[in-house]
Amino acid sequence: MASLWTLQLHAASLPRCYSSTHLEFRAEVGGFCSGFRKWNRNKFVDGKFVLRALSDPWNVDEEHKRIDDQNEVIIKANVARGVKSQNPLIKLQHTVASLPPVIFLKKKHFSISFAAGLCAVAMLLIVVLRSYLARKSRNSRPGSVADLVRRGQLRSDRRGISTPLKYEDPFNNPMVKVGKSNSTVEMCGKLYRLAPVTLTKEQQAIHQKRRSHAYQWKRPKVFLKEGDSVPSDVDPDTVRWIPANHPFATTASDIDEDLAQHNVYQKHGVPFRIQAEHEALQRKLESLQNEQKLGKLVIDHGAAKDFERPFKSHLKSEDQVEQSSSNSQMSPKHTNSDSAQNSYLNRPASDEMQKP
């Protein structure tokens, strides 16, 4: 996670005033990063970029054993793990972190070492810049997978392309700032005063009591059309009358409740109606076969394949297993399925049919 890269430079390659000093750019660079982070909300979880120059009594030069002030530049790229980001700064840090450590040793000759240092710095810059540009162009290339994600064809979280902004804090971010005295809040650049909520539990209870007096209500359990008679065992308060021409409601329940419940609970296999339809059609086909009329029937195999639910031969056994609720019985289903199948016999052959 945290990678450390030590880069030793010749003393002269750095400005003289830095030698024998311990310099921290932390505040500056860190400030920049935090600014960046604010700008690029939360993509950057805990990034730290520390550039430090310090003197180090380390000399490997054979000819001159003299301990010279030597500057060491430590670039610490402390990048939080698991942050998928398109933040160019983080990419840069990753690139830097993935490079092997390079140690430039001090040479006696001033100009040579200076040139070497300069070359190294230039090369480093080129490498970083190149990789940065390469990544940038890869991301902005039209027609990449990122476009599929943008169009909703691919899931972004699995691809790791877009950043899942989980655990984002809506209460403290660059757009929302609470004032020092907690009496103001800044949201989206506007300053608001905060007024405390004064509602107490007692007041809440008083309101509840008031409402319980004002509104006495029982949830309707029975829905009846005009003209229906109220069943004897039903509390008239729980009856809801609806007009016969209601646009989307009907009182006539043409579906069996237990069957419907079973349908909702079904987890696998072919849904009931599809299966019933299939069976009915199959029966029709068989009867046709018996009458030697099969030759005239055309089955569109392509259309059958389009239909997503595959019909298996072991449908029935699978269907039996799906009973997840103990209180709903299977028996009504079967009595009902027979009638359903009969009704489907009259329907025209559909494309959903598939030859067994």
Next chain:
Amino acid sequence: MMISLQPLTNPKPSTLNPHNPFYFPSHRPKTLKTPLLKPFFPIQSVLQYNRKPQLAGETPRVVVITSGKGGVGKTTTTANVGLSLARLGFSVVAIDADVGLRNLDLLLGLENRVNYTVVEVLNGDCRLDQALVRDKRWSNFELLCISKPRSKLPLGFGGKALIWVVEALKDRQEGPPDFILIDCPAGIDAGFITAITPANEAVLVTTPDITSLRDADRVTGLLECDGIRDIKMIVNRVRTDMIKGEDMMSVLDVQEMLGLALLGVIPEDSEVIRSTNRGYPLVLNKPPTLAGLAFEQAAWRLVEQDSMQAVMVEEEPKKRGWFSFFGG
């Protein structure tokens, strides 16, 4: 948005008092890594980017979003709070319980992917998992519509059907969802009854005007009669400038009239309409908008079963200085 040059070494810890809407009761750990420097004041540090709200209550939390009056923002709230919850890492199933006039799918941009609805599941035309439309942006968000615009649902059946749906979701293979949000249709008709039947808690959406408030009070009464005790309200389409000019009831006035805990205050924001057109909920906007942030905060409070302790009441003339860093 300007880049702040605030140094990292100065995380500017802010201690918060209980009158702060952004303050959470201290008995719940707020940050994953809050340094306990002062034991009595939770300190917000930069580390809160790792924060995640603490899920309170039993899952799945079945929340109905209702209002009585139409067009006050129930569907907008469902879409935005739902996606905020999903972004916070919770699995969410949003149910559009509007039988006649469904539009949650439009707000979410999922209208082309709704092939099956609860009606088809009941009929045995498909299984429940086939009727759930998974959002491709946030895969822990799923949409379930109760019916297609023109299909008829037997009355008195919807409530039962939703209870079965909730039961089926509870013991599905990938585990129960954390939240089941039910977008309630307007009115107190069969659709309302259908929507509230499986719910354990309610979010009441209202606007700060008297017509909406009266309906909200009525609906709250009905919910309480039905045994739903945990009711919080979201005041939508608030205009602080009009409140300041005494042209609109303030949020505190609304609270005084209804006596409900506040889950959120959503400002009037033209971005709401724009996001509806795009089929791209506001909370996904980058950079975030005022209303989007308010929805995210409401979602956060919903998770923690928290309510607002203070409301933003009026705009003050913008001061120069510290805040000018964050000019939006």
